[in-house]
Amino acid sequence: MLGYICGRILALMMILLAVSVIVFSLMHSVPGGPFDERKGRLPPAAKANILKKYGLDQPVWKQYINYMSHAVRFDFGIPYQRPHTTVAKLIGKSWAITVQVGLTTIVVAFGFGILAGIYAAYHQNSWVDTLVTFVSSLGVTVPNFVVAMWLILIFAVSLDWLPMGGWGSSGQCLIDKYFCTDWILPVVAYAIAPMAIVARYTRASIVEVMGEDYVRTARAKGLSEVKVMRKHVFRNAQIPMVTALGTEIPNLITGSIFIESTFRINGLGKYFVTSTLNRDYPMIMATFLLVAFLWGILYLLTDIAYTMIDPRVRLGAKSLS
């Protein structure tokens, strides 16, 4: 197992290297540079100076080596969008907020999604099942920025129950600046789509397991319904759920420009877009590497989770054939 994990981490390093080469090449091949102005061009001497300052006067391959040699020491450079700070500090500050949003969303989306999925599966073909399926379809198809605007118009503008934006600035919080009234709308808007996905996958997995012979046998043996569900249904339904749902997590903890922008959350989400538009090379690289790293780690954690859910799964074991 340990050897397997080490191997996977090594593979992740290779993936990050490949991602860095691809992203670096792509961003340098897009027309327009970070210091091309909207009205007039910089004089050549000024342009030369600023390119030199950021090392952009070097050949691209040399820039890449310079960047990566610093990146391995967690020095990701200076963001052109915020020249008075560093990429690491900027990401550290903004990602901390995004992670709060993401984790709260995960708790809400997975909590309610799993409950709704179980309930719908258990009461298969009932009106509850139909309702959960309908709401799930709606949640998947309506974009979160539309949901966000609906929520703002209804709960902030019309009813005036909740603040329309901010993150921990409403002054009405459960603990210090956490779990505040201004968390509710963004989390709900952000959670609806993953909650719908979670509910659908949970329902499908449980319905499938509930039809298995061993579940019927368990019931025939006289096990209580609670025990049947807990010991046989839930446990066996977890693997497909983990496979499908694990991939939602990196999406949620790296932020959404729509949610953060609409609800005035000063998180990381917007930098995925603004960095590209502004040709902010250090930020582009750092954000892409962060996403690649999170995906890699999450896949590894998912695989480890398999072994905990199903003892038959042995990571790194040699094939019997």
Next chain:
Amino acid sequence: MKLNESKRTSGWRRFLKYSKKIVGGTTLLSALCLTPSAVLAGGHGLPKDAAPADQQVLRVPCDNTRNEVTFDFAVAVYQRYECIADLFQDTLVDLDKDFNVIPASAESWSVDASGKVWTFKLREGLQWSDGTPLTAADYEATFRYSADPSSAWDFTWFYSFIGAGGIKNWSKVIAGEMPTSALGIRAVDDLTLEVETEGVFPPLPGVMKFAFLLSKKALEAHGPYYNNDPDTSVSAGPYVLTEFDPGNRIVVEANPNYKGYRPARLQRIEGIYMSPATFFTAFQQGEVDTVPYERLTPADFKVIESDPVLKNNYLRHFGDFRTDYLLFDTYTAPFNDLNVRKAFAYALDRDAIVKNVYGEIKAMPAHSMLMPGYPASDTKGELKQYQTFDCPKAKKHLADAGYPDGKGFPAQEMWLRGEGPAMSAVYQASAASIAQCLNIKIEVSNKDGKVYMDALNAKPTQLTLGAVSYGMDFLDPANLLGIWVSSGRHSWTNEKFDSMVAEASNLVGDDKKREQMFRDAQKILVDDVGGVFIAHRWQGDLFKPYVQGDSFRVPDSNGISGKHWGNDWYWGNVYISNAK
């Protein structure tokens, strides 16, 4: 729009007069300000209907999608914290509501016999918020910093662009060919600043509206971004930085050490970051007190126009006299043929686009570059005949160019410069109007801003057909017509236009002749179809009814109220009334 030509001309003459002679300006200053002893940190000179001093808080929305790095014009013009920019200093001059140049940090100015050396006398007693006296050396240091190639200032193009009006040796200094000390900006003594230009340029005082400054002491101690930290920030303007969390919230408060011409009535201004899409919603919910026009959608305007309170508090103004237009590569086919360009000019149904796409509250049809109200503009509509909607005439011109009923005309791709939904719709409608009338194909492609500018600025240009807007940098026809000379960014050349603009720009002593030369030059531009002019934008701001102040509530001599471009008195004059 009701414009009074005589008043406008009179205002323009006054502008030139200010440009050429020493102006004391004490009368106007005394009208705008109280004596220094009465200056308080906020609440200065509050009228009777004002809310209590501690409730003088203005909340403004800030765009959380913008790329912003500084408060200071002298550091990066196009990347300023837009919603709360330029409050930490006063410029040398200001503009009143009729766009006349009036004193600000400089109480007077004069020009020597050569017409090239201007002397600005600073007001006595000006100081930074840390108590350091503000002197001409601060201005000198600021200009030297901005011109230094290592600063890579994004506005360096400007002082080269204005030609004769450019600061002496500016182009050589920014090119790294001369030291910054060679710049034609000299601190003669603490209160005297000398500005030497390359040539004779009467509107120079108006250009000094851009003479924003940095603190020499802070610049040397902390570098150009000293204002990005409340601990190192110093201000010579009406407000000081107290809270700085860009992307979230910025707070400035009245500067207790301010000695300038516009002491604050407000105690505090809060900049609240949000998505531009939610500005109006936040306004409706009472989270912010103003919304600028460019963040209001056509749907928002429908709400505004149907609500009497909102409508009365949407204050429309000239803004920066912005014009939206189509541009061509006139050096290559098919737009090297004047008939083709004329066909485009006559095929554009401006009235319908303004009425149905912009909305009449936001724009007026354009038949030329200079918006009526701007100096030397076509207020009588004499140029309308050259660029107006006349489809049969358009078809005839296209046929004369060899494309009867559009047959054989190459399909065109019209580029946009990363436009948002509202302006994309305008340009889409423009392309559709032309394509429908001429029976040709025009595909609209909304490009990334940097890709667009790269193509536009390339020599030869890589942009065959595009759409763009331009607003003034300073109030003189030399500015908005100057961008059309052959050395500018447009791929259109007319020698007569070039020489006329160049001659008029430097003409001294005959205002009437100068203005007529600009009028004639604009006629050439319109007739030779350097561009196809779509609309002049009415700009404006939506205010809560309790946001008051003569600077924007009382109309100018043309009956136009609202925040006037270049009239920085607003920030000292605005207050919260007890109607809140």
